Amino acid sequence: MLAETICSAVSAAGLGIAAVTAYRKRFLAATRIAAYSLVPVGLVLTGVVEWVSGMVFRPTVWIGFGLLGLAWVLFMTTRAVERRGVGRAEKPPKPAGGAPGREAVAPGASVPSLGTGGRQGAEPAPAAAPADDFSDIEAILKKHGI
Template sequence: MLAETICSAVSAAGLGIAAVTAYRRRFLAATRIAAYSLVPVALVLTGLVEWVSGIVFRPTVWIGFGLLGVAWLLFTGSRAVERRGLGKAPKPPKAAKGGRSREAVAPTASAPSLGGRPATTPKTTPTAPADDFSDIEAILKKHGI
């Protein structure tokens, strides 16, 4: 009952302002004000005001909204952790250039070698920087630079 009275008063005030605006020959603005002022009465007549007031004053509804908020925080938090890579297992080592992994090339540390000592993995030497630029040098020579 109180909500209907308040909404009717707001609509009446809005229509009064629209009438004054139309009197000043600002018809487009008056039309917009009249449209906005009819919304509260329309909400009362459709029953949405009672529905909203029923939601606002129930504690179980607020608990539900709280749980939705917690679920949203958990979801977004887990996505943020996933994007930073904090929740992932370490990646396995990449395969060597020949297509075989390092484990396939060298014997494992637990297998004894001929000398009775555990086998060690051979150290690979990095390629020289000249090898990396040989393709570029060939392209430059081809174009006469």
């Protein structure tokens, strides 16, 4: 009963503000304010306010929300532990001699394609000086006559 009275008072105040706004020749804003002020009365008439107020003031509802929150915390905790690998079982040991088909197809495939050129043990090229960074651009510009 109290919630319905408060919603009606809020709607009446909103409609009063909308009337003052319309009096000041701001019709678009007045229409928007009137629309917002009719929402609480609409919620009262549809029964949503009674349903919400009945839900808010019952302790069993709050216990249910608490249990839902606890379940969510437990789910998130298990996901975090699982991602860190704490709860994982250890990997089984490899058989002696290695299992066929378990080795990498191309052992050198993890070597980057740029840099060493696929040669293992080759030293990386020395870093170019900052002045040489624009040499490619200069060559392209000269090629086009710029």
